[in-house]
Amino acid sequence: MASNKAHHATGFAAGVIAAAVVARVGGGGSFHIGVLLSFVAGVAGSTAPDWLEVAWWSRARRLWITHRTLTHWGVGWVALLVGSYHWLGHSIYAGAVFGFACGGLMHLLADWPNPLGVPWIAARHSLNLWNSGHCDLIVVAASWVAAWFVSEHVWLHGVSVFRFFRVG
Numbered sequence: 001m002a003s004n005k006a007h008h009a010t011g012f013a014a015g016v017i018a019a020a021v022v023a024r025v026g027g028g029g030s031f032h033i034g035v036l037l038s039f040v041a042g043v044a045g046s047t048a049p050d051w052l053e054v055a056w057w058s059r060a061r062r063l064w065i066t067h068r069t070l071t072h073w074g075v076g077w078v079a080l081l082v083g084s085y086h087w088l089g090h091s092i093y094a095g096a097v098f099g100f101a102c103g104g105l106m107h108l109l110a111d112w113p114n115p116l117g118v119p120w121i122a123a124r125h126s127l128n129l130w131n132s133g134h135c136d137l138i139v140v141a142a143s144w145v146a147a148w149f150v151s152e153h154v155w156l157h158g159v160s161v162f163r164f165f166r167v168g
Helices: 004-025 030-045 074-087 092-111 136-155 161-165
Strands: none
Touching: 004 030, 004 092, 004 136, 030 092, 074 092, 092 136
């Protein structure tokens, strides 16, 4: 499991990715509220697989479900992402759901490298690269590189800033 700070940092990157996709598809609605909602929901979704496990209705606030089971199931998050993408432009709520799914999926990607892994399809799978909380900088950097490339393609229309620094 990545640290809580890493999940928040990757969540902001997921929010940027979601906002860029919603803006590109045209699901922002009037005044681009859908773009803003997708960003905020992306940040919230980045910690959702963990806080959805907590029994908030009880005083003890214990887990009502085992950690890294149903709330970390990859198929569910991918299905939510694909379904909400299909509804972008048709419903103002689709942008928020899409952002939430982007954040949730980013959470799973951040948890995947550690030995506990995540249940992508049926059983847990791990990249087994490092223990929980270690190498968070790599995960955060990778998420922001992905956010850069997606947002560059959407908002800069593929015009790379690096082209201005070419020699010759």
